[in-house]
Amino acid sequence: MATRLGVHAERLKSVAALQLVKGRRETNRFAFEGPTLLEEAHAAAFPIEGLYVTQAAYDATPLVRELDDSGTPTFLVEPVSAAQISDLATPPGILAVAPVRFSSLEEIFAQAGPAVVLADGGDPANAGTLLRSADAFGAAGVVCGSLGVEPFHPKVVRGSMGAIFRVRLAIGDPAGVAEAAVAAGVRLLGLSAKGEPLDGEHWGQPAALVVGHERHGLGRWEACCARLIAIPMAGSAESLSAAVAGSIALYEASRRGPGR
Numbered sequence: 001m002a003t004r005l006g007v008h009a010e011r012l013k014s015v016a017a018l019q020l021v022k023g024r025r026e027t028n029r030f031a032f033e034g035p036t037l038l039e040e041a042h043a044a045a046f047p048i049e050g051l052y053v054t055q056a057a058y059d060a061t062p063l064v065r066e067l068d069d070s071g072t073p074t075f076l077v078e079p080v081s082a083a084q085i086s087d088l089a090t091p092p093g094i095l096a097v098a099p100v101r102f103s104s105l106e107e108i109f110a111q112a113g114p115a116v117v118l119a120d121g122g123d124p125a126n127a128g129t130l131l132r133s134a135d136a137f138g139a140a141g142v143v144c145g146s147l148g149v150e151p152f153h154p155k156v157v158r159g160s161m162g163a164i165f166r167v168r169l170a171i172g173d174p175a176g177v178a179e180a181a182v183a184a185g186v187r188l189l190g191l192s193a194k195g196e197p198l199d200g201e202h203w204g205q206p207a208a209l210v211v212g213h214e215r216h217g218l219g220r221w222e223a224c225c226a227r228l229i230a231i232p233m234a235g236s237a238e239s240l241s242a243a244v245a246g247s248i249a250l251y252e253a254s255r256r257g258p259g260r
Helices: 010-019 021-027 035-043 055-060 062-069 079-085 105-109 124-136 154-159 174-184 219-224 242-256
Strands: 029-033 050-053 074-076 094-099 115-118 141-145 169-172 187-197 207-211 227-230
Touching: 010 021, 010 029, 010 050, 010 079, 010 094, 021 029, 029 035, 029 154, 035 062, 035 094, 050 055, 050 062, 050 079, 055 062, 055 074, 062 074, 105 141, 105 169, 105 174, 115 124, 124 141, 124 154, 124 242, 169 174, 174 187, 174 219, 187 219, 187 242, 207 242
Parallel strands: 050 074, 115 141, 115 207, 141 169, 187 207, 187 227
Antiparallel strands: 029 094, 050 094
C-alpha cells in the first residue's frame, strides 16, 4: 500500500541528492524517471528499491500499481515534491530508486562479443547512445574511463533507452583495463583518425573498442591500445561524433568478430 509523503519529508532530500554524483556515490543508488524506463527496468528484472509517484501517475500507470501491490516501497508525493526530486524541466511524476551495479573488468572480458571502453568521454549523450548500441549489437559490456562521465548520470540513463539495465558496466583506468585485457586475451583497438582503416581489420581475436573524446582523442588511453583503427570517410566531414564512430565500429566488430 502506497505511503503518502508530505512536501517536507526528510526522505525526499536523499532522493533529490541522487541527481548529483556525490549522492549516487555515497549511497550506491541512482534515480531514473518516467514510465518507459520503469517498464524497461521491470522487463530486465532490475531491482527497484523505491517508487516516488504523484497520485495522477499512480492512477494512470498499471505497472506502478502492480509494483506497489507486489511489495515495492511506493510513496505518493505532491507535484511540487515531484519537481524537487526530478532532473527534468517537466517531471513525469514517476521516479524510481535503484542500486548502482557494476561488473568487474574480468567478468566483462570473459563474455562473448566485443567490449566497449569509453575513454574518459565527458558527453553524457554520447555515453547513453553508446550504451544503447552496445545493447543492440551484443557487446560483452561497457567500461567507462575513471575520468569520464559517470554511467548512472541521469542524462546517460535516459539516453541509453533502457540499455543501462541490461548491459554489463565497469569503471577502469588505462593500466587496469590493459592488464585485464591481456589476461583475457583481448586486444584493445583504439578509434583514432591516425589509425588504419577499419575495413582492413581481421577481427580474429576478441577485441575491445576504445572510443575517445571527440576533441581530445584517446588521450591517456592511446598508449594501452594494441592497434589504432579509423573509419574511412568519403565525404568532407572532418570527423564523426564519438557515439556515431563507436557505433559503426561496434557493428563491424560484432558482425565480423570471432565465431562470425
